[in-house]
Amino acid sequence: MIKEFIRKRSIHVCLVCTGGCNGCDIEVAALLSQRYDLEQYGIYYHNNPRESDALLVTGTVAKQWQEKLVEFYNKVPEPKAVVAIGACALSGGIFQQESDKVGAPVSDVIPVDAEVPGCPPRPAEIAIAVLKYVPPTLASYRRKI
Amino acid sequence: MSSVIWYLYEFARKTWIDRFLNAKTDPEIAEAPSRFRDFPEVQKDLCISCGACVFSCPSQGAIKLVRDEERENIFPVINKSSCIRCGFCVEVCPTEPKTLKTGENYLIMEEYRILPQEKVYIADEYLCIRCKKCLEACKIGAINFKDNVISIDQSKCVSCGDCINACPVKGAIKETYIINIDEQKEIINTLIKSLEGTINLEVERIRKLPDHDPDKIIKLEYPLADYLQKARNIIPNDEMIIKTVEKVTDRLKMNIITWDDEKCNQCRLCVNECPTGAIKYDEKIGKVERDPEKCLRCTICYQTCPFGVPGLYVARFLLKNNVILITLKPSQIPIRG
Numbered sequence: 001m002i003k004e005f006i007r008k009r010s011i012h013v014c015l016v017c018t019g020g021c022n023g024c025d026i027e028v029a030a031l032l033s034q035r036y037d038l039e040q041y042g043i044y045y046h047n048n049p050r051e052s053d054a055l056l057v058t059g060t061v062a063k064q065w066q067e068k069l070v071e072f073y074n075k076v077p078e079p080k081a082v083v084a085i086g087a088c089a090l091s092g093g094i095f096q097q098e099s100d101k102v103g104a105p106v107s108d109v110i111p112v113d114a115e116v117p118g119c120p121p122r123p124a125e126i127a128i129a130v131l132k133y134v135p136p137t138l139a140s141y142r143r144k145i
Numbered sequence: 146m147s148s149v150i151w152y153l154y155e156f157a158r159k160t161w162i163d164r165f166l167n168a169k170t171d172p173e174i175a176e177a178p179s180r181f182r183d184f185p186e187v188q189k190d191l192c193i194s195c196g197a198c199v200f201s202c203p204s205q206g207a208i209k210l211v212r213d214e215e216r217e218n219i220f221p222v223i224n225k226s227s228c229i230r231c232g233f234c235v236e237v238c239p240t241e242p243k244t245l246k247t248g249e250n251y252l253i254m255e256e257y258r259i260l261p262q263e264k265v266y267i268a269d270e271y272l273c274i275r276c277k278k279c280l281e282a283c284k285i286g287a288i289n290f291k292d293n294v295i296s297i298d299q300s301k302c303v304s305c306g307d308c309i310n311a312c313p314v315k316g317a318i319k320e321t322y323i324i325n326i327d328e329q330k331e332i333i334n335t336l337i338k339s340l341e342g343t344i345n346l347e348v349e350r351i352r353k354l355p356d357h358d359p360d361k362i363i364k365l366e367y368p369l370a371d372y373l374q375k376a377r378n379i380i381p382n383d384e385m386i387i388k389t390v391e392k393v394t395d396r397l398k399m400n401i402i403t404w405d406d407e408k409c410n411q412c413r414l415c416v417n418e419c420p421t422g423a424i425k426y427d428e429k430i431g432k433v434e435r436d437p438e439k440c441l442r443c444t445i446c447y448q449t450c451p452f453g454v455p456g457l458y459v460a461r462f463l464l465k466n467n468v469i470l471i472t473l474k475p476s477q478i479p480i481r482g
Binding site: 035036087090091092093094096097105115117118119122124128 | 174175176177181184203204205206224225226227228229230231
C-alpha cells in the first residue's frame with residue numbers, strides 16, 4: 001500500500017525515440033526546463049529503462065526499432081506504463097506509408113496505456129497525460145501468484 | 146522574545162505554508178493561448194462537401210469525408226491521431242463562415258485598400274530570392290524590405306506592373322485580377338470542363354497504362370483556339386483570359402478516375418464508403434454504377450476496391466505557345482484493401 005502511494009507521487013519516465021523528426025523529444029526536453037519544471041509534479045526523467053516506471057515513446061517505430069522496442073519494454077520493471085507521444089507514434093503521421101520500414105502505430109508493437117496526439121503536442125499536454133493516466137495504470141497492477 | 150517567535154511564525158505561514166498547501170500551476174503554462182492552432186472543429190451543417198480540405202491535407206488519413214445517413218449531409222471528420230495541426234484545411238475552406246475552425250491565423254488578415262484597381266500585386270515570400278530589383282523598379286516606393294522579407298504596401302500600390310517586369314523569378318510577384326471575379330470563375334470552369342472532355346476521349350488508352358509504373362506516361366495536346374472563342378464570349382479581355390489560363394495550368398493537378406465494369410464482382414464495398422453517394426447499387430440490374438457528375442475525385446473508392454475497378458491517374462498541365470500540354474501518369478497513392 002505504501003508502495004502504491006509512493007508510486008503515484010514519483011513517476012520515473014524513460015524517453016525512447018524510435019525514428020521521427022525529434023520534434024516531440026524537444027517538447028519533452030522543454031518539460032525539463034524552468035518554465036514547465038517537470039520535477040515539481042513528481043515526474044523524474046531517466047535514460048535507463050531499468051529504473052523507470054513509464055516509457056514515453058515517440059517516433060514512427062522504424063524497422064530497426066521494431067524488435068529493440070520490445071526488448072526495451074521487457075527491461076522496464078513491473079508495474080509499467082507506456083505513453084505514445086505525437087502523430088508519428090499514433091499513426092505514422094507524415095511518414096505513414098505502405099511498407100515494412102514504418103512500424104507505427106506503437107500499439108502494434110507494445111501495449112500502450114495513453115496516447116497524446118499532435119505534431120508535436122504541447123509540453124503541457126504531455127505532462128497532463130503522464131499525470132492523469134500513468135498512476136491508475138501503475139495502481140491497477142496486481143502481482144501474478 | 147515571544148514577539149520575535151510570533152513574527153517568524155507569521156513569516157513562515159505567509160511565505161511557505163500557504164503556498165505549499167495551495168500549490169497551483171500557472172494557468173499561462175497549462176492553458177494554450179487563444180491564437181494556438183488546435184485540432185480543427187467541424188460545423189457539420191455549413192459543409193458544402195467540396196473536398197478541398199482533404200486535398201490540402203499533407204498528412205495521410207488525417208481528414209476524411211463521411212456521409213451522414215440521417216441528414217443526407219457530407220462533412221469532414223478529423224482523425225486526431227494523424228492530424229498535424231497545420232491548419233491548411235481551415236485556410237482552404239471556402240464556406241462563409243468556415244466549416245472548419247481553429248486558432249486565428251494572423252498571416253492571412255485582410256488589408257485596407259484606398260485606390261480602385263483592377264489588379265493586385267503580392268510578393269511570394271518563398272519564391273523571392275531577395276535580389277531587390279523590384280525595390281529599384283518601383284517609382285512610388287510601395288515595396289518594403291524588412292526582416293529579410295519583401296512586401297508590397299497595398300495602400301500605396303498603383304498597379305503599374307513595373308515590379309513584375311523587373312522580377313527575374315517567375316511567380317515571385319503574383320499578379321491577380323480583382324475585378325470580374327464571377328467571369329473569371331466561369332472561364333476557369335469552362336477550361337476545366339473542356340480539358341476533362343479532351344482527356345475522357347482517350348479513356349481506352351489511359352486504362353491500358355500499367356499501374357504503379359511511374360515511367361509510363363501519356364502525352365496529350367489541347368490547342369487553345371476553340372477555347373479562346375468561347376472565353377471571349379464570356380469576357381472580351383484576351384490578356385485576362387491568357388493570364389488566368391496560365392495560372393490554372395501552373396497549379397492544376399487533376400485526378401482522373403476510370404471505371405472498369407468488367408473487373409467488378411458486385412461486392413458493394415465502395416457503395417458505403419463513397420461520401421457523396423455517387424456510387425450506387427442498382428438492385429434491379431444487380432450492378433454497381435458510378436455517376437461521374439456527383440463524383441468528388443476523393444479516391445476513396447480507388448483505395449477501397451479489392452478488384453481494381455476504379456483506376457486513378459493524375460493529369461498535369463503546361464501552357465506553351467497557345468497549346469496546353471497534358472501529361473497523364475498513374476497515381477502513386479497506395480491501394481488499401
